[in-house]
Amino acid sequence: MRKTTRFVLATASAAVLAVTTAAPALADAVPTGHGHGHGHDTSETRTLERYAADTWASLVAMTDPDTGLPSDNIDGALQSAGAYTSPTNIGGYLWSTVTARDIGLIDRREARDRMRATLDTLDHLERNDASGMFYNWYDPASGVKLTTWPDSGDPVEPFLSTVDNGWLAASLRIVREAEPSLARQADALYRSMDFGAFFDPAGAAGLPAGTNRGGFWDSPPTGCSVEAPMYNGSGETAYYTCHHYDTTVSESRIATYLGIANGQIPPTALYGTHRTMPPGCDWAWQEQLPTGTTRTYAGFDVWEGVYSYDGMSFVPSWGGSMFEALMPDLLIPESEWGENSWALNHPITVAVQERHGQDAGYGYWGFSPASDPFGGYAEYGVDLAGMRSDGYTSDREKTDVDIDRPGCSVGTNPDPQFGDGVVTPHASFLALPYDREGALDNLSRIEDDLGAYGPGGFYDAVAVHSGTIAERYLSLDQSMIMAAIGNELTGDSLKDYVVDRDMERTLRPAMRAQVFSSSWGESGGR
Helix, strand or coil: CCCCCCCCCCCCCHHHHHHHHHHHHHHHHHHCCCCCCCCHHHHHHHHHHHHHHHHHHHHHEEEEECCCCCCCCEEEECCEEECCCCCHHHHHHHHHEEEEEHCCCCHHHHHHHHHHHHHHHHCCCECCCCCEEEEECCCCCCCCECEEECCCECCCCCCCCCHHHHHHHHHHHHHHCCCHHHHHHHHHHHHHHHHCCCCEECCCCCCCCEEECCEEEECCCCCCCCEEEEECCCCEEEEEECCCCCEEEEECCHHHHHHHHHCCCCCHHHHHHHHCCCCCCCHHHCCCEEEEEEEEECCEEEEEEEECCCCCEEECCCCCCCCHHHHHHHCCHHHHHHHCCCCHHHHHHHHHHHHHHHHHHCCCCCCCEEEEECCCCEEEEEEEEEEECCCCCCCEEEEEEEEEEEEEECCCCCCCCCCCCCCCEEHHHHCCCHHCCCHHHHHHHHHCCCEECCCCCCEEECCCCCCCCCEEHHHHHHHHHHHHHHHHHHHCCCHHHHHHHHHHHHHHHHHHHHCCCCCCCHHCCC
């Protein structure tokens, strides 16, 4: 393992000072051709810069200065970090470092040194040779692949995750464009990753085109798996997950996008996922019976189904959470390239979350998986906005909404009383492109009224009625916040870094062809 010079860890106060002193020269900190700002109110800009400074302080505190690997999480006092990390955490730290540089929190040299430390470690991490993919859990202090969990000692069966490798690969695209001195190293790592290893040409049952599996093990696991020759034709055997990533509104689509851009996955993969499950009583286990129509793309018939909420029609995610819907939009220009799909669906998704916060009597909104204020980790979302019938709920009590499925079943709990709602600040940041004013107002009240803010920025989650706070920071959620703020302050520079001519040529036409059935309906939009 190659070692690098140890960084002096910045404190939250130092990071805030950096924003104050660097703010007048922010434009000079952004590389030529990237970052043009949105021309918003100066006080709002200063607020976003403060949020970014504190959020960056948490990422600095949870990152090993020698390996450049971030921990998965750290406590609210920024003192005790977890002893494991993942490809997603590493990728998020890399794009957060670029963001911190571009908005003036750190200078070019520090950013370059930090990224170099991470890339040098990635060069030496143990990987699956037949695919070039990274395992899902490593020790951030040593870079050693984990075979036992640090906390419990329970065994870890090394797994290659489709979506986690997608986020790491996307960050390598960012680094190779954002930092020319590291371009060759980042590009070599990126090109060594073959997303064809995850793509099942046969696809999931009932879908017309191929799609990705959730990942694979390279030795037989104890649970369910499908033994098969690796899909990339390497000749090696893989033990694939028994499930596919077969829903359209999923964070896993980042891997599909990259595979298409690389020529490793066919563009028809966009037709191999469910918008909703099909209509009819055979599928009445899903949260709602969808409406919609069948459209044909390149000879493939696709059910363009939608769910509804307060008159708005939208393509749901599996669990009804914000990050499933909007995390890929941080790095891929989905609304620009999908003017008849994502450009409609994303703002409606935000509106549904906002409306649910009102309807449930919370007074706040933003529901996504996060640290649980009552201990551990939990999946929060808007139940009616997810396909999973026992899906992610928005309160501590796990209130399950069960509405009528006309002609099939009568709902058992169509109009429930919700309990102690749990909001997750990173969800509001994801909403910035679609309701900046609403997102900033929500965040301001979460900070001032609920007190869910500490030395590393917003704590991971807060229960709105009891005021119980998850005083913890997750690397994943903090890196989403950094990306969202960075895009807002620089005019979507992260998307500019990710996209090149090859990606636009191969991916944009396939995205442009899609026509979702999403509609504002009775709400008429904002």
